[in-house]
Amino acid sequence: MTHSFEQAMAAFRPALPLAVALSGGADSSALLIACAERWPGQVCAIHVNHGLQQAAGEFEAHCKALCQRLNVLLAVQPVAAGAAPGQSPEEAARSARYKAFESLSLDGIGQVAIQSIALAQHADDQVETLLLALSRGAGLPGLAAMPSHWQRAGIDWYRPLLRVPGRAVRDWLRARGETWVEDPSNGDLRFTRNRIRAQLMPVLEAQFPAFRDTFARSSAHAAQAQWLLLEVAQGDLAAVGTPPQIRALQQLSAARQANVLRHWLQSEHGCAPSAAQLQELQRQIAACTTRGHRIEIKVGGGFVRRSNDRLHWYNPRVLAP
Structure with a gap:
């Protein structure tokens, strides 16, 4: 079932020290504030500047001001996110971000050896990911959508807000008088994800109010089935x-x-x-x-x-x- 922002953060127990991926938008700003208040001195932030839009400087300035106010160490990483042949700009930017997160965390931020990284995707992002996978005819890995926890390169990765509706994150920020930077590309309906958010999600909300929960259950079933297929594949590969x-x-x-x-x-x-x-x-x-x-x-x-x-x-x- 969906959780409040407070419930999700209370259930979040990462290995420390923790790095929060900070874009400067509402979701990552809320996640950083909550983590920094809960584990003072044990939280860092990573901001990746793609330089792809005019607002990039505003995002970076917000991140620096927020981290200074929270007394949080911030690593800013500029990246070149050019798309390879057959790769969308969104995929290229996402790949560049993850490489930057992993590189900075493995090298350490300042004198801090990072044990975990937290990403701020929420329940609406999870629904959008599932719908995109369905629209592309994806198999089980795509239908499983985004995991809430996984390990890679010796680091624990978390998405603690996957059961929190996007509006709940923003409500939490507004109640505290916090600000964030709005990504201007979020309103661009040329992007499929934005059309899902602006046009399809309100219809789902009206017709199936519990769609975030039911879609999450379907993704969990797909993830479980994919793990089973992986076990079978590992055994079969050993045999062949x-x-x-x-x-x-x-x-x-x-x-x-x-x-x-x-x-x-x-x-x-x-x-x-x-x-x-x-x-x-x-x-x-x-x-x-x-x-x-x-x-x-x-x-x-x-x-x-x-x-x-x-x-x-x-x-x-x-x-x-």
């Missing part, structure tokens, strides 16, 4: 080998074969095949009944190739097997 043996793959059902191929490509090569690429790869595996059968299929940023009795993935721009 790394790189996978073609004959062993052929002994699996189509669903388990697809599952283990996705896991192999992602875990070993950081490659996410499209549905069409995976389907063609499975068709070729099924047809591979002679020694002379050749397999070479584009998958992600590289190719899957048959070599003797096994499959290999390679990037021709780096090194072929």
Whole structure:
């Protein structure tokens, strides 16, 4: 069920010291204020300046003033968030942010060795993420939306506000007389996420008042199912080998074969095949009944190739097997 801002913060128990990702908007400002008051001297802030809009300077100035008032150490990291081919500007900016968060935290901020990072996405952001995943025909990883806690590079990452409606965060700030910087791009309806927030969310609120809770439950079910598929994939990959043996793959059902191929490509090569690429790869595996059968299929940023009795993935721009 949805929580108040106070309930969410009371339940939040990260490993300290903690870094808060601070954009200067309402959500991250509220999160930093609450954390700094609860754990004085144990909280730092990280502000990533993408330099992508005129308001970037205003965001940075707000973050500096807020951290000075809270006596919180602030690390400001400028990044170049140019989009790679096939990557949206939003994806490029998000990737640059996470790399900056991770780099600063691993190196330490000042003399502080960061143990946890807190991000300020709330329940409305979670709904928007799920709806975007549905609109793109995503599988279970997309439908699971955003996790509330995970580990990466030895750091604990948290989203403590995922059960808090966005309006509750802003109400908490207003009640305290706090200010924030409004991102001017939030009103730009060219972005799908903004259209969801401005046009679709009010309809959901009117027709299904509990939609934040029910959508969150669906995402939790998807996340649980994805963990189960991961366990199956890990066992199957151990059985078929790394790189996978073609004959062993052929002994699996189509669903388990697809599952283990996705896991192999992602875990070993950081490659996410499209549905069409995976389907063609499975068709070729099924047809591979002679020694002379050749397999070479584009998958992600590289190719899957048959070599003797096994499959290999390679990037021709780096090194072929």
